[in-house]
Structure formats: structure tokens, C-alpha cells
Amino acid sequence: MAEQGMCSRREADAFIERGWVRVDGVVVSELGSKAWPNQKITLERQARQRQQERITILLNKPVGYVSGQAEKGYRWAAALIRPETRYRNDRSPLKFDPSHLRGLAPAGRLDIDSQGLLILTQDGRIARQLIGEDSEIEKEYLVRVQGKLGASGLALLNHGLVLDGKKLRPAHVTWQNEDQLRFILNEGRKRQIRRMCEQVGLKVVGLKRVRMGRIVLGDLPSGQWRYLKEGERFF
Template identity: 75%
Template sequence: MEKVRISKLMSERGLCSRREADSYIERGWVRVDGVVVSELGARAFPDQVITLERAAQARQTARVTILVNKPIGYVSGQAEDGYQPAVVLVTPRSRAANDRAPLRFERGHLQGLAVAGRLDIDSTGLLVLTQDGRIAKQLIGEDSDVEKEYLVRVQGRLAPNGLALLNHGLSLDGKALRPAHVTWQNDDQLRFVLKEGKKRQIRRMCELVGLKVIGLKRVRIGRVALGDLPLGQWRYLRDHEKF
């Protein structure tokens, strides 16, 4: 059995992100089999017990996750081509009136926010911005198994076996897509449930079976739904909510 970087083990176990692990190790907030580790790059065996000091746990608890109902015309991450990032919507004025989280908005809540699952500029719906590396890894890590649900308005003529192909059988960029769950909601709207998120995946999938997407809205990520969050507004993820 070979030793592995402790930061990698911590990330794989969902304790935190690798970057956070390095930060905690530097501060002496990580123990391996009860012994404090403070050397960056230190390694441990995969079967050793890794625990976090209370200071690290407290820092994680203080990190916020924000849910935004993104309108068309905003990019998910960094500003590009003159378009604003969705994070500019996170202001005291645009906080949803029905946000029941007890948190008071602070400017510090905007620092270090990562987009956990992008939406393209022409799409709307649930966008997750988080300071918590554990949540980011859970939603967009390579081995993420969290469902994302979309309502997709389409036009065009669906290929004879198009619905079956949308569920399983299509490839993008030379790689087979994971099985999806795609059904008709009504005459011009499909419901997609995916466990992956390639760039413009749904739009490209639809093009392959003769359809053009004219409206796309993400309504759920895991067990967290968009619900009645108004367009262009945001709220905090509540303590009891888990993706």
C-alpha cells in the first residue's frame, strides 16, 4: 500500500477541497491517527484516520452557499464579452423576501464564491454559488452523482428514435454520454434529468436529434429545488438542506 498526499485523501473523503486541506494543514488543523500534521505535501496511508480540529470545523460552518435564480443575459462565472457575472445579483436589495435563513448579509459572503455547476448565458434557473469546497466537490467533482433537472422548451422535428437517444446513446466530443432521464412535459417542453454537465450539453444533445432549444431552465440540483425563488433574486442554502 502506497502513501497518498493527505490533501488528496481529505478531498476524496469529502472533508474539504484540496486547496482548503493545504490551508488547514499549514495551520496545524489536521490530525492523522491523532497526530497533528503541519507539513504541506505530507502523505498518509489510505486506511489512516484523518480528523479536523475544531477551528477548521468552525470555519467550514461559517461558509455560506447562495442559491440564485439566474436570468438570461448573465454568465455564471467570470465576466466575459461585456456580460456581467451572476454574482452581481447578490445584493441586500435582491435577497428574496421569503428567505428564512437566519443569516445577515455580509460583504464577506461574496468572497471566494465558486460556481458549482454553470448555466450558459441563454439559460435561467437554479445557480449555486458556494464558499464551501465540500459542496463544490459534491456537485461538480469528477465522480459527482448528483442529479440536475431542467425544463427545456424545444422546436423542430424529433428524429424517429430521438427520445430514446436522448435517454441513452448519444456522444459529445467523441465520448459517450452517461444515461439521462428525458421525458415530454407537454407538446413543446422536455424534462431532462442529468448526472453530468458538459458545456451546452442539453442544447447539443437536442441538435443531434433534430430539435432546437428555445428555452432552458434548471429547476433542481439533487434534493434542492428552485421552488418559488423569484427570477433575479437569491437566498441562502438553509442548514437543513442537503443536495
């Protein structure tokens, strides 16, 4: 079910325990049951309704906030999700409710020194789309740098670098202006862009994520948020 993008593994277990999963029309009741690729997996109405109630939030994270749970005195980005910080042009009909913060988790982190589009979601399907091992969703960043890039530096940023003993996937890196690069990646290693730049003699002095798949940061102000609208998709 997770491989087909129907839900997360945790959700799949919960749905099976409740009898909300069918394979070729037969209810599955045992955790760990397997289905062949040619078999049809369906969810009962209760499971689909539960998924529709999952909340996804787009936040323009400022520098100085951590994406995950706060630690060592750092501020958690989700603490910015309050009625008074909601974007005034948010077109979603949803009304803010404290339950929308329950189980909210980042799908694609931004480190404390970075800013821009942060996706926080209760929906395991969206998390898998964005950060699953097989995810092909593009992430776009504007990166301000200092230093001099050698003759082969830009080519290496696009393809040829290694992090933690593993080759990076091909990227699309271009100059935006004289001191800013545009990175388009479809993977997300820890502090990847900063470490890539270090390898070619550049220092990152500013990093902003502006897009994840088809969802763009747009004019969402720093420190404000909005709901992912019905019909909006990452791919």
C-alpha cells in the first residue's frame, strides 16, 4: 500500500487493524499480508474519509527555527502555526483548529540557518511523495554564495560530487545572478547544498527553498502559513 502511494506504512497497519482494507474485494485482517502486483487494493470509505481529514500546511520558515521538534532551546517552526500568523490571502475554507497541529511533521527539512518553503503534514501519502526513498519530486532553492567557483565547479555541482561515500543524483544548478545560484534537486541529504558548495570552494551565506514539486512559495510572507488547498498537488 505504501509502495503504491495509498498511505504510509503506519497508516496501512491502522487501516488493516480496523478492517478497512480489501484485496480483490476480500477484507484483509492480518498485518504483514502481501498482495501481488496484479491484485487490486482498495480502501473502505472510512479510511478514505480519515485521509481527507489530514491537514497539510505550507509555511515560510524564517532563519532561526528548526524544522523538527525543538531541542537545546531552539524554536520549532510549527510554533508559528497560529491563527494570527495565517496568511490573509489563504483561500482554503478550513478554519484553524488546535487538532490541526496534532501529528504534524515536516516533509523535507530546512536547517536552522535556511529559510523558505516548509511542508508540515499529517498525511503519510504526502510525506512519502516528498521524502520517500524513491521520491522524484524536485526541490528548488535560491542560494547566495561567497567565494570563487573554479572552471569545472559548476559542472561538478550539476553532477559528479560525492557525499558520505555515495554519489549524488544529477542536479540542475545555474547562476541566478553574480552571487546567487539556483539549485534544483530531487534528493535531500543532510545539509546537502552547503556541503556541495564547500566541495567546490564556495560558502553559502543564504539559502531559501522556493518550490517543492508544483507547489511554490510565491508571495507567502516570512513567518506566515497557509493550508494546502483541495486540488493542489505536488506532482
